[in-house]
Amino acid sequence: MTDRFYNNRLHSIVVIFGAAIWFSCLLPLHAQAKDSLTIKYNYINTSPQNANIYLNDILIGQSPLFFMWDSNSVNRKITIKLEGYSSIEYTSPGDEVFVNKSFKLIPLPGYKTKDLVFKDKSFAFHKPFKFVPIIISSVVTAGSAIMAYYFKSLAIEKSDEYNLTGDPALLDKKKKYDLIGGISIAVFQAGLCALIYYHFIE
Numbered sequence: 001m002t003d004r005f006y007n008n009r010l011h012s013i014v015v016i017f018g019a020a021i022w023f024s025c026l027l028p029l030h031a032q033a034k035d036s037l038t039i040k041y042n043y044i045n046t047s048p049q050n051a052n053i054y055l056n057d058i059l060i061g062q063s064p065l066f067f068m069w070d071s072n073s074v075n076r077k078i079t080i081k082l083e084g085y086s087s088i089e090y091t092s093p094g095d096e097v098f099v100n101k102s103f104k105l106i107p108l109p110g111y112k113t114k115d116l117v118f119k120d121k122s123f124a125f126h127k128p129f130k131f132v133p134i135i136i137s138s139v140v141t142a143g144s145a146i147m148a149y150y151f152k153s154l155a156i157e158k159s160d161e162y163n164l165t166g167d168p169a170l171l172d173k174k175k176k177y178d179l180i181g182g183i184s185i186a187v188f189q190a191g192l193c194a195l196i197y198y199h200f201i202e
Helices: 002-038 131-165 168-201
Strands: 042-047 052-055 058-062 065-067 077-081 088-091 100-104
Touching: 042 077, 052 065, 058 065, 088 100, 131 168
Parallel strands: 042 100
Antiparallel strands: 042 065, 052 058, 052 077, 077 088
């Protein structure tokens, strides 16, 4: 009963902690544009983003952008430019204290937009895999690992029997199995190095 109580309590703490992290990440994203009015900054966003924002023909940054009016400027003309899209011009009315807007950019006719995510179904390596060396080195690595475990187990078994009986023949077998196990370990290491080389380096 006590363990169940503590498990339920731990589960509740994890859920509450996870929800707190989720809300702390979500709320700033949701309130970013709204907060621009509170902190007395202008906010311009575009879809797609990273468009150049000009204030009175002077580049002031890229979208999404927070900015302040130039106290010396009378005209407040905002121009939005992005390669392959129609430019947008927006003049802030005299009674508009702060700008808080998002604009959807329209592609120019015949312009092929660039994918932000590159689609490539080929391997992420400059050269194709050499499957034959990879398969051989995999088989050698796996087989030598099994052999090393098997013969080392036999060596331990014969060592235990020798300690009980004192039979010299058992000691000879133990040494033989140790030798084979050692060779198997060496082959395993070589096979593993070859596998790494052909899989990641070559």
